[in-house]
Amino acid sequence: MRQDKPGVLLVNLGTPDAPTTAAVKRYLKQFLSDPRVVDTPRWLWWPILNGVVLPFRSPRVAKLYASVWMEGGSPLMVYSQQQREALAARVDMPVELGMSYGNPSLQSAVDRLMAQGVTRMIVLPLYPQFSCSTVAAVWDGLYSAFKKARTLPDIEFIRDYAEHPAYIAALKASVERSFALHGQPDLLVLSYHGIPQRFAREGDDYPLRCADTTALLQQALGLRDDQIMMTFQSRFGREPWLQPYTDETMQGLAKKGVKHVQVMSPGFASDCLETLEEISEQNREFFLHGGGEKFEYIPALNADVEHIDMMIQLVNARR
Missing domain, CATH: 3.40.50.1400 (Rossmann fold)
Structure with missing residues (x-):
């Protein structure tokens, strides 16, 4: 008989790997190539993105990232990892973190959960208010992650929690x-x-x-x-x-x-x-x-205990 094993997938937007022009350019190219983010026809947007936006925006954004960079990575990465660790310490199921863009990728997080035998995946996009440009992009990423899979888990997808x-x-x-x-x-x-x-x-x-x-x-x-x-x-x-x-x-x-x-x-x-x-x-x-x-x-809620308490309530309601 198939055993039920839930697991949690936390998803956030993503971040460059380093506060450098090259790393920011890689990140922005992936982010701004998603039609969920910029829906301009590719034939028109691609030359603008690669010829104008990335060459001029990447160095400027890299300097901004350098001004807020923390030990352990960008603030979004540091706080997202703290959230994953805090949630994992308080629920008896695997918890993994994936990013829609950059690393750790959504695909890698899905793979880690599946390798642990998860049969029911509770997906929590860390966007309190739904938008097609964020939450729907997570939905797209899940489809891509399982596109070639031979098996699928049950999916509990948390659309948003604006009123929770x-x-x-x-x-x-x-x-x-x-x-x-x-x-x-x-x-x-x-x-x-x-x-x-x-x-x-x-x-x-x-x-x-x-x-x-x-x-x-x-x-x-x-x-x-x-x-x-x-x-x-x-x-x-x-x-x-x-x-x-x-x-x-x-x-x-x-x-x-x-x-x-x-x-x-x-x-x-x-x-x-x-x-x-x-x-x-x-x-x-x-x-x-x-x-x-x-x-x-x-400050954002980050890994505040009240924030983790909320995540536990969201997860437990779907386990």
Whole structure:
């Protein structure tokens, strides 16, 4: 009789192997070649990517990575590995980490789980709010990983967890720690990674899921509408993305009387370049140069015990 053996596959976006131009170029080429990320026709996008984007963007991005690099790798890699280790220590099943782009690859993580005899794979993409450009890319990666396999495990795929009570509780605890340390700000800004507006028009419910998280966190914290707002960061290319944009918002807040702001990025399960450099450094400067007085970045949940507790609840509900 076939024995049931569950295992957990944690998946995050990925990271360069090193803060060098060559490593960043390899990573960006894989990332920006995925039609889930850039859906421009290949015949048009390929010359632009290889002739313009990669040669000019890679050296600049490598310098940014170097500014946040940690012992053990990029912040996203270090925190993702900590999450895997913390979860594995508290559940009696194999837990592996794979990345949609870069290393460790999604394929290698699947192979490690299958080598341990896993018959039911609980897939947890570390994206609280579904988007076709992130969670659906994990779905595509799973299909590719098993495309030539002679056997398949049962798959328990966690689409997202934007409204999960333990996720909201973990965010609330993180915000309250920041308020206790720095004082309650005039405004709490929740900055989510953006996507093209076109994706939402075509059916991606990502902005709705971000709004769900924002509303529940506001309720949990007991904040008024004028004490919290939602923005979108990290836009790429020329077409309109979800608005309001975080950087433009930061530049104009002081003119509206906001002197003290705290920013968190609830869509990022782990701190990474987009939070530690773009938010904590770039947007800090935008706010202060615009006339603001106090800016604090609230770290991602990373390997906080409340975050791991949430993962355990998600996993146990599907084991």
